Amino acid sequence: xxxxxxxxxxxxxxxxxxxxxxxxxxxxxxxxxxxxxxxxxxxxxxxxxxxxxxxxxxxxxxxxxxxxxxxxxxxxxxxxxxxxxxxxxxxxxxxxxxxxxxxxxxxxxxxxxxxxxxxxxxxxxxxxxxxxxxxxxxxxxxxxxxxxxxxxxxxxxxxxxxxxxxxxxxxxxxxxxxxxxxxxxxxxxxxxxxxxxxxxxxxxxxxxxxxxxxxx
Amino acid sequence: xxxxxxxxxxxxxxxxxxxxxxxxxxxxxxxxxxxxxxxxxxxxxxxxxxxxxxxxxxxxxxxxxxxxxxxxxxxxxxxxxxxxxxxxxxxxxxxxxxxxxxxxxxxxxxxxxxxxxxxxxxxxxxxxxxxxxxxxxxxxxxxxxxxxxxxxxxxxxxxxxxxxxxxxxxxxxxxxxxxxxxxxxxxxxxxxxxxxxxxxxxxxxxxxxxxxxxxxxxxxxxxxxxxxxxxxxxxxxxxxxxxxxx
Numbered sequence: 097x098x099x100x101x102x103x104x105x106x107x108x109x110x111x112x113x114x115x116x117x118x119x120x121x122x123x124x125x126x127x128x129x130x131x132x133x134x135x136x137x138x139x140x141x142x143x144x145x146x147x148x149x150x151x152x153x154x155x156x157x158x159x160x161x162x163x164x165x166x167x168x169x170x171x172x173x174x175x176x177x178x179x180x181x182x183x184x185x186x187x188x189x190x191x192x193x194x195x196x197x198x199x200x201x202x203x204x205x206x207x208x209x210x211x212x213x214x215x216x217x218x219x220x221x222x223x224x225x226x227x228x229x230x231x232x233x234x235x236x237x238x239x240x241x242x243x244x245x246x247x248x249x250x251x252x253x254x255x256x257x258x259x260x261x262x263x264x265x266x267x268x269x270x271x272x273x274x275x276x277x278x279x280x281x282x283x284x285x286x287x288x289x290x291x292x293x294x295x296x297x298x299x300x301x302x303x304x305x306x307x308x309x310x311x312x
Numbered sequence: 313x314x315x316x317x318x319x320x321x322x323x324x325x326x327x328x329x330x331x332x333x334x335x336x337x338x339x340x341x342x343x344x345x346x347x348x349x350x351x352x353x354x355x356x357x358x359x360x361x362x363x364x365x366x367x368x369x370x371x372x373x374x375x376x377x378x379x380x381x382x383x384x385x386x387x388x389x390x391x392x393x394x395x396x397x398x399x400x401x402x403x404x405x406x407x408x409x410x411x412x413x414x415x416x417x418x419x420x421x422x423x424x425x426x427x428x429x430x431x432x433x434x435x436x437x438x439x440x441x442x443x444x445x446x447x448x449x450x451x452x453x454x455x456x457x458x459x460x461x462x463x464x465x466x467x468x469x470x471x472x473x474x475x476x477x478x479x480x481x482x483x484x485x486x487x488x489x490x491x492x493x494x495x496x497x498x499x500x501x502x503x504x505x506x507x508x509x510x511x512x513x514x515x516x517x518x519x520x521x522x523x524x525x526x527x528x529x530x531x532x533x534x535x536x537x538x539x540x541x542x543x544x545x546x547x548x549x550x551x552x553x554x555x556x557x558x
Contacts, residue, residue, distance in 0.1 A: 158557050180424075181423065192414055194410075196351055199353070205344075209425060210423045
C-alpha cells in the first residue's frame with residue numbers, strides 16, 4: 097500500500113547533504129551537497145575516478161555514505177528505501193542486459209519486474225530509440241551502440257520521477273544522442289528530475305540547471 | 313505513451329502518476345523465475361555439468377570399490393548424498409554470478425520490489441534446474457549401486473526434500489562470496505559445514521529406505537531443515553547481495 101501511495105507523489109526535489117564517503121583509504125565524496133527541484137537536470141562532471149559513479153550509487157541508496165544524507169521531499173530516503181527505489185531509475189554505464197536473451201525479452205523481464213508492461217509498449221519503445229529492427233535478435237549479436245539503445249528503451253518505459261544516469265551517451269552515434277536528448281527533455285518537461293554523470297557534452301535539447309564538478 | 317510524436321505536456325499527467333502500475337511482488341518473482349529458466353535453456357552446457365558430475369561420481373564407485381552388490385548397497389546412501397552435495401556446490405557458482413556482472417542484481421535491488429522475493433525466485437529456478445534433476449537422476453545412480461527398485465521412490469522423495477535445503481543454503485554462500493574473484497574454494501568452505509545436517513539426515517533416510525524400513529523420522533527432520541531454509545535463507549541472501557553491491 098505504502099509503496100503505491102508514494103509512487104503517485106512526484107519528486108519535488110532531491111537533496112544531498114554533505115555526503116562523505118571513503119572507499120578503503122580513498123576519500124571519494126568530500127562533502128557533496130546539492131538541491132534539485134522538479135523538472136531540473138543536474139550534470140555531474142569530473143575526471144575519470146573523480147567519483148561520479150560513486151555519487152550516483154550513493155544517491156540511489158546502493159552505497160551508504162559515512163556521513164551526510166540523501167533527502168527526498170525533506171525525508172531521509174533510508175527511512176523507506178523500497179518506496180524511494182520504485183520512484184527512481186538508475187542506469188549504469190553498463191546496460192543490465194542478458195547476452196542470451198533477445199532485446200525484447202530483456203526489456204520485458206527488466207521492466208516487468210517493476211511494473212506491468214504490454215508487448216505493444218515494448219515494441220513502441222524499441223522503435224522509438226531506433227532499435228526496432230533488432231528487437232528479436234540476441235543481445236549477444238548487438239553492437240555496443242545498439243545495446244545502449246536497448247537500455248534507453250528501458251528508460252523510455254520507466255516513468256520514474258527521478259532518473260540517475262551514468263554516461264548515457266557513450267557508444268552512441270549522433271542520432272542516438274538525439275534520442276537521449278529527447279528522452280531527457282521529455283522527462284524534465286513532465287516534471288521529473290535527472291542527475292546525469294558525464295564528462296561529455298549533453299545533447300542541446302537538455303537544459304542543464306546545475307553543474308556539479310567533483311574534484312579528484 | 314506512444315513512440316510517435318511525443319507530446320510532453322499530454323503525457324505528463326499520465327506518466328508520473330497513473331501511467332505506472334507497480335507489478336505485484338508475486339508477479340515480479342514469477343518473472344524473475346521464468347527469466348532464469350529461459351536463460352538456462354539457452355545455455356544448456358552449464359545445466360548439464362553438475363548432472364554429469366553426479367552421474368560420473370556415483371558410477372565410479374562400483375569400479376573403484378568392488379562390484380559386490382552387498383558392499384555397494386551399504387555405501388550407496390553416503391555415495392548418493394556426497395555426490396549430490398558436491399554436484400549442487402558445483403552449480404552454485406552460477407547462481408548469482410552472471411547477474412552480478414551484468415547489473416541485473418543491481419536493478420533487482422533498485423526495483424522497489426522485495427529483493428528477498430526476487431532472490432527466492434532465482435533460487436527456486438536454480439533448484440528446478442539442478443536440485444530436481446539430481447533427485448530424478450538418483451534412481452539411475454542408485455541402481456548402479458545395487459539398490460533394489462522398491463527403494464527408489466523413497467530415495468527420490470528424500471532427495472527432492474534435501475536438495476531444496478541444499479539450494480537455499482547454497483544461495484547464502486553464493487551471495488556472500490559475490491564480491492570475490494575466485495570464490496570456488498571459499499564457497500565450499502562456507503556452504504559445506506552449513507549443509508552437514510542435510511547430509512546426515514538425507515543419508516540416514518536413504519539408508520533406511522534402502523533397508524526397506526520406515527524412513528519417516530529422518531525425512532521429517534530433513535523437511536524441517538528445508539522449511540527453515542525456505543524461510544530464512546532468502547533473507548540472508550538478500551542482505552548479503554546488498555552488501556556486495558556497495
